[in-house]
Amino acid sequence: xxxxxxxxxxxxxxxxxxxxxxxxxxxxxxxxxxxxxxxxxxxxxxxxxxxxxxxxxxxxxxxxxxxxxxxxxxxxxxxxxxxxxxxxxxxxxxxxxxxxxxxxxxxxxxxxxxxxxxxxxxxxxxxxxxxxxxxxxxxxxxxxxxxxxxxxxxxxxxxxxxxxxxxxxxxxxxxxxx
Amino acid sequence: xxxxxxxxxxxxxxxxxxxxxxxxxxxxxxxxxxxxxxxxxxxxxxxxxxxxxxxxxxxxxxxxxxxxxxxxxxxxxxxxxxxxxxxxxxxxxxxxxxxxxxxxxxxxxxxxxxxxxxxxxxxxxxxxxxxxxxxxxxxxxxxxxxxxxxxxxxxxxxxxxxxxxxxxxxxxxxxxxxxxxxxxxxxxxxxxxxxxxxxxxxxxxxxxxxxxxxxxxxxxxxxxxxxxxxxxxxxxxxxxxxxxxxxxxxxxxxxxxxxxxxxxxxxxxxxxxxxxxxxxxxxxxxxxxxxxxxxxxxxxxxxxxxxxxxxxxxxxxxxxxxxxxxxxxxxxxxxxxxxxxxxxxxxxxxxxxxxxxxxxxxxxxxxxxxxxxxxxxxxxxxxxxxxxxxxxxxxxxxxxxxxxxxxxxxxxxxxxxxxxxxxxxxxxxxxxxxxxxxxxxxxxxxxxxxxxxxxxxxxxxxxxxxxxxxxxxxxxxxxxxxxxxxxxxxxxxxxxxxxxxxxxxxxxxxxxxxx
Numbered sequence: 001x002x003x004x005x006x007x008x009x010x011x012x013x014x015x016x017x018x019x020x021x022x023x024x025x026x027x028x029x030x031x032x033x034x035x036x037x038x039x040x041x042x043x044x045x046x047x048x049x050x051x052x053x054x055x056x057x058x059x060x061x062x063x064x065x066x067x068x069x070x071x072x073x074x075x076x077x078x079x080x081x082x083x084x085x086x087x088x089x090x091x092x093x094x095x096x097x098x099x100x101x102x103x104x105x106x107x108x109x110x111x112x113x114x115x116x117x118x119x120x121x122x123x124x125x126x127x128x129x130x131x132x133x134x135x136x137x138x139x140x141x142x143x144x145x146x147x148x149x150x151x152x153x154x155x156x157x158x159x160x161x162x163x164x165x166x167x168x169x170x171x172x173x174x175x176x177x178x
Numbered sequence: 179x180x181x182x183x184x185x186x187x188x189x190x191x192x193x194x195x196x197x198x199x200x201x202x203x204x205x206x207x208x209x210x211x212x213x214x215x216x217x218x219x220x221x222x223x224x225x226x227x228x229x230x231x232x233x234x235x236x237x238x239x240x241x242x243x244x245x246x247x248x249x250x251x252x253x254x255x256x257x258x259x260x261x262x263x264x265x266x267x268x269x270x271x272x273x274x275x276x277x278x279x280x281x282x283x284x285x286x287x288x289x290x291x292x293x294x295x296x297x298x299x300x301x302x303x304x305x306x307x308x309x310x311x312x313x314x315x316x317x318x319x320x321x322x323x324x325x326x327x328x329x330x331x332x333x334x335x336x337x338x339x340x341x342x343x344x345x346x347x348x349x350x351x352x353x354x355x356x357x358x359x360x361x362x363x364x365x366x367x368x369x370x371x372x373x374x375x376x377x378x379x380x381x382x383x384x385x386x387x388x389x390x391x392x393x394x395x396x397x398x399x400x401x402x403x404x405x406x407x408x409x410x411x412x413x414x415x416x417x418x419x420x421x422x423x424x425x426x427x428x429x430x431x432x433x434x435x436x437x438x439x440x441x442x443x444x445x446x447x448x449x450x451x452x453x454x455x456x457x458x459x460x461x462x463x464x465x466x467x468x469x470x471x472x473x474x475x476x477x478x479x480x481x482x483x484x485x486x487x488x489x490x491x492x493x494x495x496x497x498x499x500x501x502x503x504x505x506x507x508x509x510x511x512x513x514x515x516x517x518x519x520x521x522x523x524x525x526x527x528x529x530x531x532x533x534x535x536x537x538x539x540x541x542x543x544x545x546x547x548x549x550x551x552x553x554x555x556x557x558x559x560x561x562x563x564x565x566x567x568x569x570x571x572x573x574x575x576x577x578x579x580x581x582x583x584x585x586x587x588x589x590x591x592x593x594x595x596x597x598x599x600x601x602x603x604x605x606x607x608x609x610x611x612x613x614x615x616x617x618x619x620x621x622x623x624x625x626x627x628x629x630x631x632x633x634x635x636x637x638x639x640x641x642x643x644x645x646x647x648x649x650x651x652x653x654x655x656x657x658x659x660x661x662x663x664x665x666x667x668x669x670x671x672x673x674x675x676x677x678x679x680x681x682x683x684x685x686x687x688x689x690x691x692x693x
Contacts, residue, residue: 003518004455014462048348052373055689056398056479061348062442063468066461078347095375095692096301098351099321101343127392128375130383133316137308138301138376156481157398 014067043075044171047085047109051102051146052128052139053092056157057119061089063160071164082108087170089163090147093121093128094140106147114170117143117152118163126156179206181213184249193414194565195629196247204263207253211242211268219244220544220557221269222629223638223655224276226283228311230257231650232623236285238262240272241627241638241655247563248629250640255285264290271544271660282309282378297371297692300324308379309651315379331357331365339674343372346678350688354677361673366666373692381652382644386412386486386620389649393639394481396654397690402428402435403632404654405484407639410565410628412486415643418617422609424488425566429604430501431480431489433597436633437508438467438479440590440597443685447587448519450679451528459515463508470504488614498605505598516591529584533668533680536581545664547635547657549684552589553581559631571603586683593633619647634658634687656690 050058064071065078072078079085082105094102106115120126125134125141135141143149153166179187179202188200202210214220222241229237235257242249255262264287266273276287277296284307286293298304300322307313330338336359343351353369377396381389393408394401406428413420420428441464448456468478475483475491483491493501519525535545537554545553558575560568576592578585620626620643628639635657644650665684669677 003514003521007459007514007518008455011459011462047344049344050348050350050373052375053350053689054395054398054401055350055687056395056401056481058348058350059399059442059479063461063465066465067458068462068465080347082344092373093375095373096321097299097324097372097374098343099301100323101351101372105344127395128377128380130316135318136315136376136380137313137317137319138374138379156395157479159478 015070015073043077044087044167045077045079045085046087046089046167047079047082047105048089048091049102049105051090051092051098051143052095053119053121057091057122060157060160060163061091061118064163069160069164076167082106083110085109085113087114087116087167088147089116089118089167090122090143090149091118093125094143094146096138096140099140099146102146114151115143115147115149116166116170117149118166119158120154120156123152123154179210181210181217181244181249182246184210185246188249191250191414191625191627192417193626194410195627196563197250197627197629198247199250199252199625201252201254204253207240207251208263208265208268210249210251211240211265214242214244214249215268217244220546221265221272221660222248222636223640223653223659224265224272224279225640225653225655226255226279226285226309227642227651228283228309229254230311236260236283238279238285239640239653240265241640243557248627250625250627260285261288262286263288266290266292269544270542271663274663275659281307283307284310294327297374299326299371299374308376315376315383326369328355328367328369329365335359336364352688356674356677358674361675363669363672363674363677366669366677368662368666370662370688371692373689375693377654377693378652381649384649385647386416386617386643386649387647389652390485391482393654394484396693397656397687398479398481399439400435400632400634400637400656400687400690401479401481402431402484403630403637404639405482406432407628407630407637407654408641409484409486410630411626411639411641412617412620414626414628415620415624415641416486416618418487418615420488420615421612422566423611424613424615426604426608427489427491427493427613428484429567430493430601431475431483432630432632433601434467434471435480436597437594438464438471439633440594441467443682444515444519444587444590444594446682447529447583447679448525450682451525453519453522453525456515456519456525459511463511466504467508470500474500485614487617488612490614492613493608498608501601501605505601509595509598512591512594519587526584528676528679529587530582532583532676533672533683534580534582535664535668537579539667540581540664543664543667544660546660548589548593548633549586549661549664550635551575551577552585554579557636559629559636563629567604570607571600573600583679583683623650632657634685635661654690654693656687658686658688658691661686662691
């Protein structure tokens, strides 16, 4: 126990003491955190659905929970059930094998609900489909081909900061693309 | 045909790795598989191809590893009788690979116990085989409701828990069907393939240069390993020789990938044993590695930095200093955290004897990569078949024999330390010079194979070239293929709440096997 406490004290609070190199990024992160807090007041719950990604975007969603971004500290929490969620964060092009599961998950989220499509694949089907076609025998392509999307965050993968910005945009009223 | 004669009778593929290729008949095919198994070797991959463009029906291929290197066998299959002999009785892990071949190419393993579909769900009919040349990859079929014949367990007090494909927290999709009595698991059956997005078919519409980007997106957490294996395959068919500096930098990138993945897993393993402190600490370290990656190489996960012919990044003396400083910091912190994990009674109680795969069972089932090394299966491409720069480094392989979550944790700690040692050695002698060799267009109908020890285990990329520097067939293989079925055994007799911990200790890829 002594070791654990010593290590915690030594580590300090990373969320407030950023490393020198990323100072610019840090400033933006803090501003974003403040804005998100201002809008949601208390809490936002997110259900993440990986609908066919390479797992790259999902790694950055994991990173949101680390001490640097500390998204849970803001009252934004990832939940296990879509019935507990305000927002779906969807990664990947939607594989045809995930089409039904994604639709069911969307239906299970209570109204009002938000959807943020994550990554280049979620935005336009990405590298897995021929650009001009945008889908194939195994992939439905972009997320909005399957469920309504409020905000799409591009990037391969988008950084945690870009993800936070996307979540904020959705909360403050993004443009819904059908 | 004798195994020890193959290096003389088969063709040695050009390039960095000791790989031989030859064509065999059905009898030789099974016979060689049996010899490899008998000599303690293993099956790395099994895949099929449609050879109708050159009027040769189909072909079934396997990559086997024996003490002297890798042997790739090609068994021609007649178009009129698309079948080949089953080898899942020799190599347990072959079963799902054979089922995938039946789904995608329509070749059947005669005599196999399990003939159910595997990668196909209900998005294309069973008489359609997407990897056949006469199938247009952009054809779309109406999605139907999937019906999959799970094995059901009956008996007094037995009930089923069905989980997924949307399950747990932030995780890839898969379905797990537990048959339990009370809290104890009698049987687990996995259903994967949810992420199948037609990667192999997509490769066939790309040229060799475009393929590099897709190879780096087969499995995002192993992008470096896949990109390197792809580059090796391209270099093998084109004769390109990556400069020594590029090879050294590739190894630095690969070890950084191993470090950030192991750090992340160690954090989650603490978390799953109710030590949230472990998650907080290790993920700070992981984030520090990712930020450094971005700062020095321009991408947090190092995507697109390894390219055929060399690398698309460089390292200056300040960058080297930055890496060395971070490594000192990591090493110091990891030592402290390891002591804490080791001394923490609650954590050790959850880790020890949980999800156990004993060495005998691991050998029988073909457990490979990191979980394999934690169950006495001493295979590491970097140590046994080292390409440059590993041939100068004497990689120390981490192996343990307990085969439980604790052993998989220890292997991660040891590999972390080893990766740091390797990076220091490489940086101390980083060769000067070019970063990328010119890559000529590849001849048609050439075979090249890349073989790299990623953090999960060995990654294989098999490339058959087509016309105009194109791709006739590309098969990427993830070690998760072999290890997912073993996870079904690791959970037997454990309690349901230990499944997340056991699953995380294997940390297998869904994307890499669903393709």
